[in-house]
Amino acid sequence: MNRLKLELRDIQKSFGNQSVLKGCSYTFEQGNIYGLLGRNGAGKTTLFNILYEEMKQDSGTFTLHIDGKERAVDPEDIGMVFTDNYLPEFLTGYEFVSFFLDLHKQENQLSVDEYLDIVSIDEESRHRIIKTYSSGMQSKLSLLTVIITQPKIILLDEPLTAVDVVSGIELKQLFMNLKSESIIILSTHMLQLAEDMCDELVLLKGGLLSSMEDFRSEEQFEKQIIQALSEESSAL
Numbered sequence: 398m399n400r401l402k403l404e405l406r407d408i409q410k411s412f413g414n415q416s417v418l419k420g421c422s423y424t425f426e427q428g429n430i431y432g433l434l435g436r437n438g439a440g441k442t443t444l445f446n447i448l449y450e451e452m453k454q455d456s457g458t459f460t461l462h463i464d465g466k467e468r469a470v471d472p473e474d475i476g477m478v479f480t481d482n483y484l485p486e487f488l489t490g491y492e493f494v495s496f497f498l499d500l501h502k503q504e505n506q507l508s509v510d511e512y513l514d515i516v517s518i519d520e521e522s523r524h525r526i527i528k529t530y531s532s533g534m535q536s537k538l539s540l541l542t543v544i545i546t547q548p549k550i551i552l553l554d555e556p557l558t559a560v561d562v563v564s565g566i567e568l569k570q571l572f573m574n575l576k577s578e579s580i581i582i583l584s585t586h587m588l589q590l591a592e593d594m595c596d597e598l599v600l601l602k603g604g605l606l607s608s609m610e611d612f613r614s615e616e617q618f619e620k621q622i623i624q625a626l627s628e629e630s631s632a633l
């Protein structure tokens with residue numbers, strides 16, 4: 398039985414007279430990676446910002462169920478990696494990880510170098526300032542923050558877009574390992590990534606969430622998703 402669940406109930410959000418989320422309800426469970434798919438402007442980032450408490454929903458709730466007990470979500474329950482990385486540009490990668498570890502002491506903590514090895518940031522690069530990093534390297538450093546803290550809920554907003562093929566495969570494997578302890582929700586437009594990595598696909602369309610059941614048993618995966626997202630009732 399799954400120990401940890403995140404339950405969203407009827408979350409609504411409008412900006413002025415634009416209704417973006419019209420009653421999102423869904424239960425996400427530990428042990429799964431969920432792929433959140435939706436057209437541009439469907440409201441994926443808005444939903445993540447609400448869960449991360451960067452933004453307040455107009456109505457609706459989201460709660461955690463731990464071993465059958467329900468409680469509010471605490472900020473430390475959630476880690477989010479954004480498309481745009483907010484990293485301190487004038488620290489080196491090494492200094493950033495060291496600083497981050499001071500703030501977030503972990504049991505069985507690895508050394509700074511061991512963490513940087515996990516995301517394959519090489520010896521020379523780790524002592525350069527982050528400002529000089531490529532966007533893929535910056536993404537890897539951002540992903541390291543959730544790898545270190547392993548929060549109960551991990552929200553990944555287009556995390557692997559700038560990461561090269563080899564690093565992408567390594568990071569995918571890392572998230573596969575993290576999912577046994579966490580609920581992972583991955584927003585992506587990369588259908589191949591969603592198919593490879595996710596256990597369940599969730600569509601955000603017309604301001605509502607729905608599950609795409611048994612997507613692996615469908616032969617024409619891409620065609621099916623494109624059709625689902627382009628039907629007339631789309632949010633756009």
Ligand SMILES: Nc1ncnc2c1ncn2[C@@H]1O[C@H](COP(=O)(O)OP(=O)(O)OP(=O)(O)O)[C@@H](O)[C@H]1O
Binds near residue numbers: 412417435438440442
């Ligand atoms: N702070 C804001 N103020 C006004 N409108 C906003 C705000 N944040 C988002 N929106 C609007 O809400 C809608 C959903 O935006 P959001 O960024 O959540 O979509 P998305 O699904 O993440 O899109 P994409 O795939 O393009 O990143 C868009 O029309 C956007 O312009």
